[in-house]
Amino acid sequence: MLDFIPEIPMARWVENSVDWIQDTFSWLFDPLKNEFGDFIDWTAERMAEIPPVIFIVLLALLAFFITGKKFGLAAFTVIGLIFIQNQGLWEQLMLTLTLVIYASLISVIVGIPVGILMSKSKWAQNIITPILDFMQTMPAFVYLIPAVAFFSIGMVPGVFASFIFATPPVVRFTNLGIRQVSADLVEASEAFGSTGSQKLFKVELPMAKQTIMAGVNQTVMLSLSMVVIASMIGAPGLGREVLSALQRSNAGTGFVAGLGIVILAIIIDRLTQNLYKDKK
Numbered sequence: 001m002l003d004f005i006p007e008i009p010m011a012r013w014v015e016n017s018v019d020w021i022q023d024t025f026s027w028l029f030d031p032l033k034n035e036f037g038d039f040i041d042w043t044a045e046r047m048a049e050i051p052p053v054i055f056i057v058l059l060a061l062l063a064f065f066i067t068g069k070k071f072g073l074a075a076f077t078v079i080g081l082i083f084i085q086n087q088g089l090w091e092q093l094m095l096t097l098t099l100v101i102y103a104s105l106i107s108v109i110v111g112i113p114v115g116i117l118m119s120k121s122k123w124a125q126n127i128i129t130p131i132l133d134f135m136q137t138m139p140a141f142v143y144l145i146p147a148v149a150f151f152s153i154g155m156v157p158g159v160f161a162s163f164i165f166a167t168p169p170v171v172r173f174t175n176l177g178i179r180q181v182s183a184d185l186v187e188a189s190e191a192f193g194s195t196g197s198q199k200l201f202k203v204e205l206p207m208a209k210q211t212i213m214a215g216v217n218q219t220v221m222l223s224l225s226m227v228v229i230a231s232m233i234g235a236p237g238l239g240r241e242v243l244s245a246l247q248r249s250n251a252g253t254g255f256v257a258g259l260g261i262v263i264l265a266i267i268i269d270r271l272t273q274n275l276y277k278d279k280k
Helices: 010-024 025-049 052-066 071-086 088-119 120-136 139-153 153-177 183-191 196-207 210-224 227-233 237-245 251-271
Strands: none
Touching: 010 025, 010 139, 025 088, 025 139, 025 153, 052 071, 052 251, 071 088, 071 251, 088 120, 088 153, 088 210, 088 227, 088 237, 088 251, 120 153, 139 153, 139 227, 153 196, 153 210, 153 227, 183 196, 196 210, 210 227, 210 251, 227 237, 237 251
């Protein structure tokens, strides 16, 4: 019916653009793939060297104190991690935790300044908001294409794909939190002669802390949700166990690895939530 409209060679344009980016920025991608990849692997190896008993005790103590000396999360942490170790998935757990930590850190380091920029500039908000919409609505599997194109396979493309997928919440929540700060407080700080940076760091960011930390929580959880998808491009960890079980129709192994991801997700979620909730 619409055959009179010439076909737009979008696929070829995208492929040419990817080739151009690969050639032009190879000086950046190659070190990231090699040096940063080696550093991530080194981190995972050091974490795996920590005796499970010590790691479990330390995380349980962190959960106990961060929740206001309540035993619920600490007990769940001990039981859940002992179960994962009992199932022979401890090394995979450390690899997954490493991927989540790096993806979340990069997302937060990039996302909070971008959110601050959006809160301070209407032009920046108008430009960045559609980009965030695109990042959040694009199917997660599509992120694997540029990740593999730029970084081959392994942990680095897994971190890169998780970063793209998980960054929008912390950007949006930072922007929202700063914009919701009371105008009276901002005007009072200006009346006392505060500079722009003083107003930001001493008034706006402290007042927006809870909202920003809620965004950090969502970013961490989205990073974890990419674990299984990232395993399709070689990211190791519990996600690879789930993918391998799916390929072999091994329901038992897949269920146990999936349960390990759920346990880790609950622990991380409760820990990050209690960072910004009032203790009672």
